[in-house]
Amino acid sequence: MSKRITQEREPRPHVKCAHDLCIEPAILSRKLKGGWANLCKRHELFHIQQEADEFCRVKNLTTRLAQMAFIREKLTPKDSPRVHWERVLQTHGLAPIAYEMARNYLRGRGYEREAGQDDEEVAA
Ligand SMILES: [Zn+2]
Numbered sequence: 245m246s247k248r249i250t251q252e253r254e255p256r257p258h259v260k261c262a263h264d265l266c267i268e269p270a271i272l273s274r275k276l277k278g279g280w281a282n283l284c285k286r287h288e289l290f291h292i293q294q295e296a297d298e299f300c301r302v303k304n305l306t307t308r309l310a311q312m313a314f315i316r317e318k319l320t321p322k323d324s325p326r327v328h329w330e331r332v333l334q335t336h337g338l339a340p341i342a343y344e345m346a347r348n349y350l351r352g353r354g355y356e357r358e359a360g361q362d363d364e365e366v367a368a
Contacts, residue, residue: 263287325349 259270262281270282274291283291305311321328329346332338 261287 259282260266261268261270261284263283266284266287268284268286271285272288273280273282274288275281276291300306300311303314305314323331326349329349332342332346333350
C-alpha cells in the first residue's frame with residue numbers, strides 16, 4: 245500500500261475549539277485580541293459577528309438603514325466603466341480574462357467573448 249493511501253485513511257487529529265465546554269473540532273485558527281485561537285465553525289461565526297458588531301459601533305452604523313446606506317456607498321462604482329477598464333489594463337498580475345474583458349469593452353464590444361475563447365471549446 246502506498247504512503248498516500250495510508251495517509252488518506254488515517255483520521256485527522258482532533259483539534260479542540262478554544263471555547264470552554266465546546267466539543268466541536270476546530271476548523272481554523274484565527275487571531276483574536278488575546279492571540280491565536282483554534283475555533284469550530286460555530287465559534288468562528290460568533291467571532292465574525294462580534295467583529296462586525298464592533299465595526300458598526302465604531303462607524304456609528306447603529307441602524308439597519310445606516311448599515312444599508314454604508315454598503316450602498318461602498319458598492320457604488322466611483323469611476324465610469326471606461327476608466328475602470330483602463331485601470332484594469334494598467335494593473336499587473338490579473339487573470340488573463342480580465343485583460344481580455346477590458347480590451348473588449350474598450351473596443352466597444354462589451355463583455356461578449358468570441359467563439360473559441362472558452363476553455364470548454366478548446367478542450368472539445
Ligand atoms: Zn467551538
